[in-house]
Amino acid sequence: MSKSVAHSEDKSVENSQAIPNDVNAQLLQQQLLQQQLLMQQGQVQNQDDEIDLTELWRAIWAGKFTIIIISMIFAIASVFFALSKPDIYKASAILAPASDESGGMGGMASQLGGLASMAGISLGGGGGVDKTALALEIIKSRSFIENFITKHDLLVPLMASEKWDMATDNLILNIELYDAANNKWIREVKSPKQPEPSSWEAYKAFSELVTVSQDKISSMVNIDVEFYSPAIAKQWLTWLVQDINEYMREQDQIEAKASIAFLTNQLSNIKVATMEVVFYQLIEEQTKNMMLTMVKKEYVLKTIDPAQVPDTKAAPKRALIVTLGTLLGGIISVLIVLIRYFSRKDK
Numbered sequence: 344m345s346k347s348v349a350h351s352e353d354k355s356v357e358n359s360q361a362i363p364n365d366v367n368a369q370l371l372q373q374q375l376l377q378q379q380l381l382m383q384q385g386q387v388q389n390q391d392d393e394i395d396l397t398e399l400w401r402a403i404w405a406g407k408f409t410i411i412i413i414s415m416i417f418a419i420a421s422v423f424f425a426l427s428k429p430d431i432y433k434a435s436a437i438l439a440p441a442s443d444e445s446g447g448m449g450g451m452a453s454q455l456g457g458l459a460s461m462a463g464i465s466l467g468g469g470g471g472v473d474k475t476a477l478a479l480e481i482i483k484s485r486s487f488i489e490n491f492i493t494k495h496d497l498l499v500p501l502m503a504s505e506k507w508d509m510a511t512d513n514l515i516l517n518i519e520l521y522d523a524a525n526n527k528w529i530r531e532v533k534s535p536k537q538p539e540p541s542s543w544e545a546y547k548a549f550s551e552l553v554t555v556s557q558d559k560i561s562s563m564v565n566i567d568v569e570f571y572s573p574a575i576a577k578q579w580l581t582w583l584v585q586d587i588n589e590y591m592r593e594q595d596q597i598e599a600k601a602s603i604a605f606l607t608n609q610l611s612n613i614k615v616a617t618m619e620v621v622f623y624q625l626i627e628e629q630t631k632n633m634m635l636t637m638v639k640k641e642y643v644l645k646t647i648d649p650a651q652v653p654d655t656k657a658a659p660k661r662a663l664i665v666t667l668g669t670l671l672g673g674i675i676s677v678l679i680v681l682i683r684y685f686s687r688k689d690k
Contacts, residue, residue: 406680417672425661429506432573437648
């Protein structure tokens, strides 16, 4: 009896130990199944997110006629746009800084300023100014350009012309802007603008036609003028170089005359004989400057390669315009086809 009881107790203990093991095994299997399901769902989602190149090609091929039609429309529109743009010609000139033979008041003043200060007279600083750099900045300044436009009467061709007739070598004016028969501006503008373009408008328009650059190594200066007429572009560039040299010459003449008058006036107040020598040397220097302004035709910028009438146009690049327009049409048409395809697929 005691053996049977013991045997039953052993079986109950074994059964109690086996139950937890079975539960653990079931839990482990459930976890493995859940992990497999998650992995399968992730693979399916990744497959959905990936771009199927074959499907894209099929969509593009299915919409090939749409792509061809839209691309042709853009190509034809680009051709008409390119042909509607007038030819632009560019005249160029290469200039070199003229040799600074004058020395100037600043150079002499720096040498003799010590002696002059002993007499209580200030001759100013010795720092010179790069006349070439100054001239290039003046060319781009508003006051110089406005005076240039007024001097050569450029307002009408600058603001009213729309293209150039090669057969007659004449500018064609926009009849909606200027009445050539009555010499009257008739453009319609909103207040405060007037029918006749302002000096500011003319300055902005002319500035867009002129390009000024200087090589930092060789110091050579390049000036370009673009316009509808090649002959006019060359003429304007020639005038521009002449006028900047004339302007700088006049400014130095005024400065030299004022310096000579000042020094001559100060001579009467000199009490030291040594200082008289200094002032006579300064007057001599300014007299040389005055002489150079009168004899040097190309005072600041010396022409190396003068402006010529250009034979070929500089713009527009019609082939490039048509190519880019057609390419843009192709890109837009492909996007339209793909958007239509995938929107239908989602539905």
